[in-house]
Amino acid sequence: MKKIQVLSSDCYLGKLADVDDGRSSYTHIAKIRYDDKQLRCHVKLFSDYKQLNNEITAYILARLDGQPVPEHACIIKIKQSDILNAFPTAQVTGDAYGWATNTIVGKTPNSYFKEGTKEYELALKALAKINGIASLIAFDNLIANPDRNTGNVILSGDLTSFWIFDHDQSPFKPDWTLQDLDPNSDTRCVITAALFPKGLPSTIKSLVVDAAKSHSANLVNMLDYTLSWWQDLLTPDEVKALGDFYKNRAQYSESRLLKKMGMLC
Numbered sequence: 008m009k010k011i012q013v014l015s016s017d018c019y020l021g022k023l024a025d026v027d028d029g030r031s032s033y034t035h036i037a038k039i040r041y042d043d044k045q046l047r048c049h050v051k052l053f054s055d056y057k058q059l060n061n062e063i064t065a066y067i068l069a070r071l072d073g074q075p076v077p078e079h080a081c082i083i084k085i086k087q088s089d090i091l092n093a094f095p096t097a098q099v100t101g102d103a104y105g106w107a108t109n110t111i112v113g114k115t116p117n118s119y120f121k122e123g124t125k126e127y128e129l130a131l132k133a134l135a136k137i138n139g140i141a142s143l144i145a146f147d148n149l150i151a152n153p154d155r156n157t158g159n160v161i162l163s164g165d166l167t168s169f170w171i172f173d174h175d176q177s178p179f180k181p182d183w184t185l186q187d188l189d190p191n192s193d194t195r196c197v198i199t200a201a202l203f204p205k206g207l208p209s210t211i212k213s214l215v216v217d218a219a220k221s222h223s224a225n226l227v228n229m230l231d232y233t234l235s236w237w238q239d240l241l242t243p244d245e246v247k248a249l250g251d252f253y254k255n256r257a258q259y260s261e262s263r264l265l266k267k268m269g270m271l272c
């Protein structure tokens with residue numbers, strides 16, 4: 008897997024557009040110099056290192072687990088003056104770091120379809136049928152993601168494939184503390200309820216459990232990639248607790264999901 012790069016502020020070539028879907032008013036589309044090319048990216052600004060760490064960690068694990076994340080991701084330093092150019096009324100006290108991913112062309116059920124309309128229902132029905140949705144449910148459970156809402160999945164125009172993003176709330180919440188990292192705690196998967204309002208069909212349940220079987224092996228590789236980030240962005244206690252948390256989540260992924268879905272004999 009390609010290393011996630013940290014780009015200097017001169018690689019930020021300016022804001023191209025606002026983004027009106029999502030929680031943070033500072034997520035925007037920008038042009039970035041990346042590998043000597045100009046790349047159109049969605050950029051999310053973070054003042055909190057933990058949220059940045061959450062994005063990095065989940066992105067690496069998603070790549071290793073074969074989840075459909077954008078192909079390119081990097082951290083970019085953005086000068087205070089560039090932030091103020093992009094957001095003239097922003098209350099910023101200095102430079103900030105951005106999490107940038109290449110812009111995917113597609114539609115989130117949220118941004119293009121109004122909840123309750125026929126188009127929105129069709130988009131959810133199409134998404135429920137795409138191979139990979141079961142594996143995504145298992146992945147979100149592994150990383151304890153409470154935020155897989157319909158704004159955090161993009162569907163291709165023909166509604167046959169999807170991409171995921173927005174993992175700054177995993178595990179459990181953006182600003183988790185050591186006490187929050189209980190591997191036996193549960194998270195509600197918002198999108199499961201939206202896609203399968205009558206409950207998960209048993210065929211999908213089996214696929215979710217199957218997907219969980221590879222979590223342990225993926226995690227071993229993930230720790231090789233994430234440790235140096237964690238050491239830079241977290242306290243030593245947090246590094247230890249996050250490692251223990253993920254090891255436990257991965258080791259018991261299958262049994263946790265069997266129990267959660269009521270499939271234990």
Ligand SMILES: Nc1ncnc2c1ncn2[C@@H]1O[C@H](COP(=O)(O)OP(=O)(O)O)[C@@H](O)[C@H]1O
Binds near residue numbers: 030051112
């Ligand atoms: N790589 C991307 N390609 C296309 N759209 C994206 C991408 N990343 C984010 N978005 C869009 O931007 C919105 C906000 O980004 P997101 O990461 O969800 O941040 P927030 O924490 O503000 O919800 C998403 O709902 C989606 O519409």
Ligand SMILES: [Mg+2]
Binds near residue numbers: 028158159173
């Ligand atoms: Mg979002």
